[in-house]
Amino acid sequence: EIVMTQSPGTLSVSPGERATLSCRASQSVSSNLAWYQQKPGQAPRLLIYDASTRATGVPARFSGSGSRTEFNLTISSLQSEDFAVYYCQRYDNWPPWTFGQGTKVEIK
Amino acid sequence: EVQLVESGGGLVQPGGSLRLSCAASGFILRSYEMNWVRQAPGKGLEWVSYIDSSGSTIYYADSVKGRFTISRDNAKNSLYLQMNTLTAEDTATYYCARVNEDGGNSDYWGQGTLVIVSS
Numbered sequence: 001e002i003v004m005t006q007s008p009g010t011l012s013v014s015p016g017e018r019a020t021l022s023c024r025a026s027q028s029v030s031s032n033l034a035w036y037q038q039k040p041g042q043a044p045r046l047l048i049y050d051a052s053t054r055a056t057g058v059p060a061r062f063s064g065s066g067s068r069t070e071f072n073l074t075i076s077s078l079q080s081e082d083f084a085v086y087y088c089q090r091y092d093n094w095p096p097w098t099f100g101q102g103t104k105v106e107i108k
Numbered sequence: 109e110v111q112l113v114e115s116g117g118g119l120v121q122p123g124g125s126l127r128l129s130c131a132a133s134g135f136i137l138r139s140y141e142m143n144w145v146r147q148a149p150g151k152g153l154e155w156v157s158y159i160d161s162s163g164s165t166i167y168y169a170d171s172v173k174g175r176f177t178i179s180r181d182n183a184k185n186s187l188y189l190q191m192n193t194l195t196a197e198d199t200a201t202y203y204c205a206r207v208n209e210d211g212g213n214s215d216y217w218g219q220g221t222l223v224i225v226s227s
Contacts, residue, residue, distance in 0.1 A: 034213035036153075043203055043217035044145075044153065055215060087153055091212030095167040097143070097155040 002027050004088055006100035012108040013078050021073040021103045023088035028068040032092035035064055035073045038102075039084045047086075048073060075105075083107055110134040110216045112204050117221030124194050124225070130187040130204030130218055138162075138182035141207035143214055144189050146200035156202070157189065171197070194225045 003026040013019045023033065031051040036044040046055040048064035051071060061076040075082055088100040116128040130142075144156040157178040158167040166178055177190040187204050201222050205214035 032211060036214075038153075043219055044205075044214075045217070046208070046213060046215045049208060049210060049213045049215075053210075089153075089213060094212050095155070095158060096169055097158075097212060099153040099155070102152050 001096065002029060002090055002092075002098060004090055004098050004100040006086075006088055006103045008103060009101075010104045010106060012106050014108045015080060016077050017108075019075040019078055019082075019105055021075075021086055021105070023066075023071040023073070023100050025069045025071075025090055029090040029092040031067050032090060033064075033066070033071050034089045034091065035062075036087045036089065037082075037084045038087065044087065078105070110206070112206065112216060112218035114202060114204055114218045114221035117202065117223045119224045119226065120194055121227050122195055122225055125190070125192045126194065126223060128189040128191065128202055128204075128221055128223070130189075132185045132187065132206075135206070137180070137185045137187070140209070142180065142187050143205045143207060144178060144187075145203045145205055145214070145217075146198075147203070147220075148197075148200045151200075154200075158207075159187070191223070194223075196225050199223060199225045 005024045007022045033051045035048040038044045052064040063074045065072050085102045085104045111133045113131045141160045159178045175193045179188045201220040203220045204218045206216040208215040
């Protein structure tokens, strides 16, 4: 089974700064990689799919990159509403669908 | 507006059963595959079960196989998860999620329903 590993576990960033989150797959998942944002007490929200395609309504400051085993989610200029936990998810060969363990983006 | 609303969660004793429901609106449920995903308190996301648009293809995570049953009633715009032989490890918020037409990711999620398994 493919394991998804996210780093760092916690990222401390000041508002207005750039944040880069990483997700590594233990085997190639091609570009079948999604990113979700989850705020406390809320459901996950799809941000990016197919590694780099923004979901409907997602601000342009969110961008995804990478393929095969190495992926990044970049938030170009952090806004207050962006402080949350971010998960990556592979969906190349399913089942199962597997998620990374999450990266918490907190205010520095 | 796409909406998914889960219900049926609550407190149940170990070994007990619960049936979760997910009411869909704002889209044609019969056109979409669906997932159940859960999240234990303070933990990450875990996929639980999948059902295709007609209900003919179903998958389960190993952790729930043989105990949980996913089903759907497209005429009622509803998705279900029957959970039997519950253990403390099943304590989690359960989300229903629509599978994106573009692939296996989930583009809309419900707000979740909390299941607590405790004596």
